[in-house]
Amino acid sequence: MRTLSLALVAAYAVSGLSRTVIPAQQLSGIETLLQEPAVRGALDSARSTESLTLDDQVRFCQTAAPPFREAARGEHLRRAFVQLGLQNVRVDPEGNVLGDRPGLTPRPHVVVAAHLDTVFPPETDVTVRRAGATFSGPGVGDNCRGLAVLVAIVRALRSAGVKTPGSITFVANVGEEGLGNLRGVRELFGVGKGGAGSARTAPRPDIDRFVSIDGPGVYVSHIAVGSHRYRVTFKGPGGHSYAAFGTASAIGALGRAVAKIAELQVPDQPRTTFNVGRIGGGTAVNAIPSDAWMEVDLRSSDRAALASVDAKFQRALEAAVTEENARWGRAGVITASRELVGDRPSGSIPASSSIVQTALGAANMLGLNAQLSEASTDANLPISLGIPAITIGGGGVGADAHALTESFDSTEAWKGTQHALLVTVALAQK
Numbered sequence: 001m002r003t004l005s006l007a008l009v010a011a012y013a014v015s016g017l018s019r020t021v022i023p024a025q026q027l028s029g030i031e032t033l034l035q036e037p038a039v040r041g042a043l044d045s046a047r048s049t050e051s052l053t054l055d056d057q058v059r060f061c062q063t064a065a066p067p068f069r070e071a072a073r074g075e076h077l078r079r080a081f082v083q084l085g086l087q088n089v090r091v092d093p094e095g096n097v098l099g100d101r102p103g104l105t106p107r108p109h110v111v112v113a114a115h116l117d118t119v120f121p122p123e124t125d126v127t128v129r130r131a132g133a134t135f136s137g138p139g140v141g142d143n144c145r146g147l148a149v150l151v152a153i154v155r156a157l158r159s160a161g162v163k164t165p166g167s168i169t170f171v172a173n174v175g176e177e178g179l180g181n182l183r184g185v186r187e188l189f190g191v192g193k194g195g196a197g198s199a200r201t202a203p204r205p206d207i208d209r210f211v212s213i214d215g216p217g218v219y220v221s222h223i224a225v226g227s228h229r230y231r232v233t234f235k236g237p238g239g240h241s242y243a244a245f246g247t248a249s250a251i252g253a254l255g256r257a258v259a260k261i262a263e264l265q266v267p268d269q270p271r272t273t274f275n276v277g278r279i280g281g282g283t284a285v286n287a288i289p290s291d292a293w294m295e296v297d298l299r300s301s302d303r304a305a306l307a308s309v310d311a312k313f314q315r316a317l318e319a320a321v322t323e324e325n326a327r328w329g330r331a332g333v334i335t336a337s338r339e340l341v342g343d344r345p346s347g348s349i350p351a352s353s354s355i356v357q358t359a360l361g362a363a364n365m366l367g368l369n370a371q372l373s374e375a376s377t378d379a380n381l382p383i384s385l386g387i388p389a390i391t392i393g394g395g396g397v398g399a400d401a402h403a404l405t406e407s408f409d410s411t412e413a414w415k416g417t418q419h420a421l422l423v424t425v426a427l428a429q430k
Ligand SMILES: [Zn+2]
Pocket: 115, 142, 143, 176, 214, 215
């Protein structure tokens, strides 16, 4: 451990086995920022207006935002951006809501984003209930907290008149969850809609740094866990279970495939996982199934490891079909087709990189202990494109994300607002 030449307690960010000492340079840059009256004023404002931030959080949350239907919630954000004086407020073709806060120069150009969408279907009751400091309701933390903090940053910068050397675009984006497949940030960065390898398109050249505020807590994620998701369909002729006995079965092939997938060997480091999440098929107990399907999720924080487990999965599938057909003596009876329904690129940026250290340093200066973590978020896309990008939390303490019982404890949540604000200002420096 290196002692810092600052009147500060040195901070550690603990990530798995590694322990990171924040370079003095990063801390001193933020310390200089904290000496600017406007920046101090903005931090004070973020704290004193936390009740407005919580009001926003509840208001945004009580407008449903199911996947592919984020427009109504997006309208709240559009209005807030206009009211708070962002320029060129617009909704792009995919549904992202954007507003600019020009700095003294166009670069660096920082994008600060929070996703609008939830995992919940349209019929979900999105009423938010409050008991003391705790709010309960689907999506209240993930990601109404992020959206409210996004607006709080704009409000605090405006009320304190902060001027930044670089320019900031605030984005409430669509398509982070599930089958949204990062369609919002794909549009933002001008890359394709998915499909293996499509994220390797040249990135939009005018975004220098990207921060996503996603859910509660105080964390800094710099490892993007990628995933491939497939829906696999098995088909065959089917037939009567007695009269047509001897015909290969779609469920027979599916069962063989599930058994083979269950035996796949994957590394602990980089962490790589597989899951058969849902299965279905067949029509009756006395009918040989003519169809069966399964949904499979493969993940890794490492691109090569994800490609490797994907290849093993494909081989398992082919072997399962071959074996089912061979068992009943006829090739080609059962076929399997697979559809890639989710493709999140993986990657990571070093813990020692400037953007990570800035976010950790900002937490340190505010007396917060930010955890370095890995996550699967909107930052996956820019990270895979080589653009400095992180995901941070919006403060407070969350529980039961993606469940109807989701809750958010707002005790000292303003500290998260301040952190996101300070990170934004620090990244908009030269
Ligand atoms: Zn989220």
